[in-house]
Every structure is written in structure tokens, then in C-alpha cells.
Amino acid sequence: MATVPRPQTLVVKIGTSSLTQGKSGYLALSTIARLVETLSRLRQQDHRVILVSSGAMGVGCVRLGLSERPRTIAMKQAVAAVGQGRLMRVYDDLFSALSQPIAQVLLTRSDLEQRSRYVNSYRTFRQLTQLGIIPIVNENDTVAIEELKFGDNDTLSALVASLVGADWLFLLTDVDRLYSADPRHHADAHPIHQVDKLKQLEDLQIVVGDRGSQWGTGGMATKLEAARIATAAGIRMAITEGRHPENIEKILAGEPLGTQFAPHPRPNNARKRWIANSLVPTGRLYLDAGAVQAIRQGGKSLLAAGITQVTGEFQRRDAVQLCDVNGQEVARGIVNYDSQELHQIRGCRSDQIPEVLGYEGADTVVHRDNLALEPEAD
Ligand SMILES: Nc1ncnc2c1ncn2[C@@H]1O[C@H](COP(=O)(O)OP(=O)(O)O)[C@@H](O)[C@H]1O
Numbered sequence: 001m002a003t004v005p006r007p008q009t010l011v012v013k014i015g016t017s018s019l020t021q022g023k024s025g026y027l028a029l030s031t032i033a034r035l036v037e038t039l040s041r042l043r044q045q046d047h048r049v050i051l052v053s054s055g056a057m058g059v060g061c062v063r064l065g066l067s068e069r070p071r072t073i074a075m076k077q078a079v080a081a082v083g084q085g086r087l088m089r090v091y092d093d094l095f096s097a098l099s100q101p102i103a104q105v106l107l108t109r110s111d112l113e114q115r116s117r118y119v120n121s122y123r124t125f126r127q128l129t130q131l132g133i134i135p136i137v138n139e140n141d142t143v144a145i146e147e148l149k150f151g152d153n154d155t156l157s158a159l160v161a162s163l164v165g166a167d168w169l170f171l172l173t174d175v176d177r178l179y180s181a182d183p184r185h186h187a188d189a190h191p192i193h194q195v196d197k198l199k200q201l202e203d204l205q206i207v208v209g210d211r212g213s214q215w216g217t218g219g220m221a222t223k224l225e226a227a228r229i230a231t232a233a234g235i236r237m238a239i240t241e242g243r244h245p246e247n248i249e250k251i252l253a254g255e256p257l258g259t260q261f262a263p264h265p266r267p268n269n270a271r272k273r274w275i276a277n278s279l280v281p282t283g284r285l286y287l288d289a290g291a292v293q294a295i296r297q298g299g300k301s302l303l304a305a306g307i308t309q310v311t312g313e314f315q316r317r318d319a320v321q322l323c324d325v326n327g328q329e330v331a332r333g334i335v336n337y338d339s340q341e342l343h344q345i346r347g348c349r350s351d352q353i354p355e356v357l358g359y360e361g362a363d364t365v366v367h368r369d370n371l372a373l374e375p376e377a378d
């Protein structure tokens, strides 16, 4: 097997559709064993490896004899609690056979939203990988409430890859790559091998279903959202077949397998990566052309004068999307005013703000240190 020159940080996500056998939902043991062998080999080559594994819900359902995903939150949480333990037991048995230590990391959205918890999560991953351990990550489905969920592990894996500053994100699924339409329903769909810019997919009018397989979540739509997050964070991404985890080594060695997504230049400011990816925006500010130019080309802070419209309800220090006149997102940032205040001061010069609000506020609506530009906004 070809080896890759320098040790890299690799995040590998495997979906339920690859971990389980179609109709019965039983574990796909040979796939899991091959995945364990591949990841252990990559560790032996000194790569830092993080596995994001779905499957808690699917495994829990089979254990409890359920034939479809539960609908109520309480039931989902109970089923995931059953499945997660069983899944980790299988991983631990197989990795232990190869003397590869593993650790379980269960995350909720708030672990990555709050800056201090984000930094703490980063330190945990760094310590684990420095010790040569493979962290196995899943959403903490048992406690996560609906509003605070990542919702799917494609997004979670991209956020973890961004958090640790990974070189590669591999999404292992039950199709060998992205197609122009869902190959299950469109026999004539053609394969997409390489994506240099995500906009290319819009131009090609790619149709991605948001329905996954029986136990999967999000289908291809969430994989493209993962691609948006990962490539913007400067991470290469590949979608490839879960039944052949050894493809990871071939892709690292330069083979054109699966669908590969080229990264944007890596933003070298970790705080801005956090703002761009981990915070969930709760409102939108529409900017005039001058303000868009000032923040994009001039690297300036956003002032109230350049805001034409405010939507959503948000508090000070919340994240918002900054959009041009066409509604195209150009940046994300943390606001110094809440939505009520911004309705009053939009379009005002900074020196008019104290008079309008009746108190002294910040000079900027979004300071440039709290503003992360969207790389594909051109
Ligand atoms: N354009 C597309 N190209 C490839 N697969 C697609 C596309 N649109 C939808 N899909 C579906 O997405 C499914 C994979 O998503 P999902 O079941 O959520 O996988 P996982 O469990 O690996 O996350 C495929 O089985 C396929 O039917």
C-alpha cells in the first residue's frame, strides 16, 4: 500500500448506511473491521486520526427491535443511549485487537458555540491525538435538545475538522461518489470526480436529495454543506465508498477516487474559523455596496451607516449573516447591538447613535476582529 510523505490530520466520517446492512440493520462487521484496519495503519504511519461515527440510532433500533427511526425526542434519546454503548463496544474490541487505543467524544452544538468550550474541545482533541489515541466522535444524541443539535454527522465532522485544523475530511457513505442526481432514482446520473469551487455544482445543476438511506440523515445535501464548511476552512474533502475504507490511503496517495473537493486558502485566524463555522447565525444584516466593499476589500469593521435592512431577532454578541443587496452572504460576524437597536440605528453615522438610542454604544456594529468573510462570495 502506498504511503504519504508527511503526517497529516485526518478526520474520517462514516455514516449509518455504511455501518449497517441494508434491510436488517445489523452491523456491517466486515466493513467496520476494514475501517478499523485502515485507521490503525494510518496511525502507524504517524497520521493523526479522528473518526466521526454515526450509527447509535440505527444500532439502538435493531437492539430494541424497532423497524423505523423513532419520532419522539424522548424515544430518540433513549434509542441513541442504547446504540452508542453497543457501537463503542464493537469499536473497542476491534481496535484493541490491533493494540490501537480509542476514546469516546460526544459533542453537542453548544460545545462548539461557546468560545471557551470550543477552545477546551480543541485541547481535548489535541491531547488525545498527541497520545496516539483515535477519538471516536458522535453527537451526544442522548442529551442534545432539538434547537441545540448539529442535526447530522456530516456537518459535525466538518466542524470537528475545522476545529482541529485537519488536512483532510473523508465522508464514507453508501455511494462511491457524488452524482449529478441521486443514482438510486436516476440511472443516467453522471459521476462528479472533482469539485474546485462549490459554485460549479450550481452551474451544473446538481440535484442532491436530502433523504438518506433507511437510517441515514440528510442524504447528499448535508455532505455538500460539510464541503462548504471544510473547504472554507482550508480542508480537502473527499466523498467515497464506506465499503472500501482502504480508498482513504489511495486518495492520500493521489488516486482520483470518489469526489474530491479542493480547499480554499486556509484562513490563518482560528477565531475567525470559529465565527464562520461554529456559530449559528440568528439574523441578517443587508449592506449597501459601499459597506460590502469596505469589509471585503478594505478589511474594515461594519458601521451602522452601511446597513440597509435588519431581519431576525438577536441579542448583542450573537452571530449574524452579512448580506449584499441580492441577499448573497458575504460574511458572518458577532454584533455589538441587538436587533431592536439595529432597527433604530441602521443607516446612521456613528456620531448620531448616542442621540438616536439615548446612550453611548460601540462605534462599530461588527468589529473587524469579529468578522469572517465568506470565501465564495465573489
Ligand atoms: N446527487 C447525489 N449523488 C449521490 N447520492 C445522492 C445524491 N442525492 C442523494 N443521494 C443519496 O444520498 C445517500 C447517502 O446519504 P445518507 O443515507 O444520509 O448516507 P450516510 O448514512 O452515509 O450519511 C445515497 O444513498 C443516495 O441515495
Ligand SMILES: N[C@@H](CCC(=O)OP(=O)(O)O)C(=O)O
Pocket (backbone or CB within 6 Å): 014, 015, 016, 017, 053, 054, 055, 056, 057, 058, 138, 139, 141, 151, 152, 153, 154, 212, 215, 216, 217, 218, 219
Ligand atoms: N448521531 C446519529 C447520526 C446522525 C447522522 O448524521 O447519521 P448519518 O446520516 O448516517 O451519518 C447516530 O449516531 O445515529
